[in-house]
Amino acid sequence: MVLDQAKTTPTTAPWWTSAVVYQVYPRSFADSNGDGVGDLDGITARLDHLERLGVDVVWLSPVYASPHADNGYDISDYQAIDPVFGTLEDFDRLLAEVHARGMKLVMDLVVNHTSDEHPWFVESRSSKDNPKRDWYWWRPPREGFEAGQPGAEPTNWGSFFSGPAWTLDEATGEYYLHLFDRKQPDLNWENPEVRQAVYAMMRWWLDRGVDGFRMDVINLISKDPDLPDGATTGVGGLGDGFPHTATRPRVHDFLREMNREVFEGRSGDYLTVGEMPGVTWEQARLFTDPARRELDMVFQFEHVWLDQGPGGKFDPKPLDLRDLKASLGRWQTALGEVGWNSLYWSNHDQPRVVSRFGDDGEYWRESATALATVLHLHRGTPYVYQGEELGMTNAPFAGVHEMQDLESLNHYREAVAAGADPEAVLRGLRAMGRDNARTPVQWDATPNAGFTTGRPWLAVNPNHTWLNAAAQYDDPHSVFNHYRRLIELRHRLPVVALGDFHMVLADHPHLYAYERRLDDTRLLVVANLSGTPQSAELDREWATADVVLANTGETPLVSPGRVDLRPWEALVFQR
Known part of the structure; x- marks a missing residue:
């Protein structure tokens, strides 16, 4: 369902205008079997926490079958649950329990790329004339170069995860495109067979009872088919492929087709939100204009790029609050009459907001609740990332050996090899690395914070002995109870949702x-x-x-x- 704001009243507004979404990163939420990794049964066992908080939607980060090169965002089977998380029966039980509590469940949809172990890609790389060869982006070496030579990649694009965006397949002598890790080859959405396969998979999940999709980097699915070189960034001689891969015109065609093929004619109130790095408010108005029937809302990145220095993400600088107000205010105004905003401080890719924009020392509780107040009472749908409602902080990583995130490890290796001071690189990773968001949820003060009886896949933050859910439930001034009051205010006062x-x-x-x-x-x-x-x-x-x-x-x-x-x-x- 999309929102026609000109005709919206508190009685006719879509349900998601007054809803609050809670993101679960399953690997780090709750472990039911003691193997140190969170799982579906662990989530089911902790649903009372979400019901107590008062959220309306559970957004589930990927639980599909995966080799976990990028913690599940590299999918090898879209219609299977990875054994580390459980089974399809476990998923169905979780879904039923979510619905029984009056909440909805939204799946993470990762269809810009698959795993290189997905059967589609296994077939695609088997030979140049395989019927699925064109399901991915394959190209021969650059003219005048032999395969494997430096500079032979079809374009000079760099990957978001460091290094070239092309990897040579020795068997066929051609390169495949991966905007992220080499184990995450990009699907070719220009091929209608690819699109129909994706839509069939989405319908399968809706038939199973899920309530919508959060779509990972969905504005990258349309590439410039000419694949031109990008402006050189100066990092390893690589070029910027972003202008040739992000928010290209065809992405609107693809999303409208998706809406027709997957959602039209289907009963149910679904939610669709697209993660879109680099999207502008002008573009977001198009994506979320109800007359265009594309998406309900988008995740934009403008406000979480404001504290990046000249060296990028891992070169943080102090935030100027006036820049933050200008950015968020601009989006509020731009989508005030057409479209809809998503509101977030944190997710699985961002550091903890109380450490980033607040004060995780003397004014930990006050800054966590102040930041929550500011965000949640904007116009839009708020997203709470697991542990944010407790005021969880960044972790005190002693060194890179304690980190797990692919992006951070690649950056450290590349930056140090290029001559950067290792301690300076580590400071940037401690402040901005994705592992900060992925330390296990802190349920209580027991060993491993009540997350697992085994050894956690990523170390629990030592401050769990005082910063945990059990310590906050009965404290009326806790971060948790402040979030609960904010959510209740949105449910109770139409001005919060629609004013x-x-x-x-x-x-x-x-x-x-x-x-x-x-x-x-x-x-x-x-x-x-x-x-x-x-x-x-x-x-x-x-x-x-x-x-x-x-x-x-x-x-x-x-x-x-x-x-x-x-x-x-x-x-x-x-x-």
Whole structure:
């Protein structure tokens, strides 16, 4: 279902406008059998946690059969559950329990690429004349080069995971394209047989009862068929293939076809969200315009690229709050009349937000809840990443030997080989590496945080002895209970889901403030996102407004025309 905002009222709005989605990264959520890896039965056993939190949708990161070169985002069988996670029967039981609690379940759909162990690719690489050869991007060596020579790759594109985006297949003497790891060859969506195979698989999951899909890097499925070289980036002489692979015109055709082939004529309220690195708000309006029937919402990356320095992701710089307000405010305005926003701080690819944008020391609880308040009361559908509702922090990795993530390990190896200071590289990985999001969920203070009775695949954060779910359930001021109140507010007040958005104090370097308005109801959100006291002038009318949510447990310091905020204090007023 897509949203026609011009005709939307609280009684006609799609269900997902007032919903909150919770992302489960199965490997790190809960382990039921003591092998150290999270699994489906572990998720089922912890569903009461999600019901208590009040979320509406469970987004399940990949549980398909996989060699796990990229922790399940390299799929070898779309219609099988990987044994490390359980069985199809385990999945069906999880799905039934999710539905029994009034929640929906959304699958992660990874169809820009497969594993190189998927039968489609095994056939494709078997010979140049195999019927599935054109299911992937195969090309001969660059003219004038022999296969295997330096520079013989068909284009100069670099992979997102370091090194060239092309790998030579010795048996056939041709190269295949992989925008990510070499074990993740890209599907050729120009081939209609590929598209129909994907759509059939999606229908199979919907028939099984799932409630929609989160689509991984879906704006990369359309490539420029001419495969031109990209501008040289200076990293190993590689070129930037992004302009030739991201949000190409044909992606709109593919998504409209997907909508027709998979969802049209089917009863049920489904959710479709597309992860789209580099997407602009202009492009997002097209993807989420209900008249175009493509997607319900997209994940954009603009705000999580703001703290990247000139060296990229692993060269972090301090965030300027004014840049963050300008970015999120721009998206609120741009998709205010057409389309819909997804709201997130964290996911399996991002570091922990309280360590990244907050203060995971003295003001850990206050900053975790202030950041949550700011995000959740925007217009859009909020996404909570597992452990975020507890205020989980980045992990204190002693060295690269404690890390598991493919992207981080490749970057470390490449950067050090190029002469970078190993300790400087490690600092960047500690701050921004994906392993931060993947340490096991901290359920209690017992060994391994109640995640497993065995040895966890990735070490549990030592702070689990005090930062855990069990310690927060009965604490009214806990991070968990603040998230629960935020979710309840969205469910209870239509202004949160559907109200207009108006940024205020846009140039203030420490305060994030905005108004939401729907009919006669108004909300004012004011948050101090700094470790020092801050004051702001407000319209005098807010001095007598009700404070419907506060994050410190202290009496708000409000007087006519003024509010004084303690470090990391967030207040929500209603009139």
